[in-house]
Amino acid sequence: MEVGNTTNSKFDGGVRISEHPGTFEEHDSEFDGFSAEVSFGDEQIVMGLVFCQKNDPGDRQRFSMAHELGHLLLDIQGELNGEKVANRFASAFLLPRELMVKRLGARRNLITYEELKKFKEDTGVSIQAIIYRMKDLEIISRSSL
Incomplete structure (x- = not known):
């Protein structure tokens, strides 16, 4: 969705x-x-x-x-x-787990700027919010960024 x-x-x-x-x-x-x-x-x-x-x-x-x-x-x-709870809600509302895993996979070691830019264009959600949600879902580790 x-x-x-x-x-x-x-x-x-x-x-x-x-x-x-x-x-x-x-x-x-x-x-x-x-x-x-x-x-x-x-x-x-x-x-x-x-x-x-x-x-x-x-x-x-x-x-x-x-x-x-x-x-x-x-x-x-x-x-x-x-504020943190509302931010987490917003990222989950705009970027549901199912969408994130479908588009980016369950785990990543690396993501390119081009991938982030394309995902932003497709969803209308900022790159910052996408990265926040990736970290929240543990798709990518904080040390990988």
């Missing part, structure tokens, strides 16, 4: 995903997106909202939206680092 265009999408369960019409620069230069839960009236209808920077490249937008979706869907508590 590959994830297509997630911008301006609505997932089952009431999560709306969209581009932010402006920038977040006035808030924080490191701010790539945000998510929120919104309740409507006495019925407590809850809808999740996920926004990303409109001017960010597509691969950055996709990762930011998946990251923020992770914040909405996961119950991150205790000693877990919420």
Whole structure:
């Protein structure tokens, strides 16, 4: 399964995903997106909202939206680092294990820049996220990079 265009999408369960019409620069230069839960009236209808920077490249937008979706869907508590958990969720959401193993194999000693570039073009996911996911799935060891 590959994830297509997630911008301006609505997932089952009431999560709306969209581009932010402006920038977040006035808030924080490191701010790539945000998510929120919104309740409507006495019925407590809850809808999740996920926004990303409109001017960010597509691969950055996709990762930011998946990251923020992770914040909405996961119950991150205790000693877990919420940002790391959301990053891991985003990479798994955008690059499922089955896709990674099908395209790259279960184990690798080496991967070329050309392979990474082609995989990025095919999936719309950044090379950084692809490498992160390869390490997470132990397709390639940290020492091999």
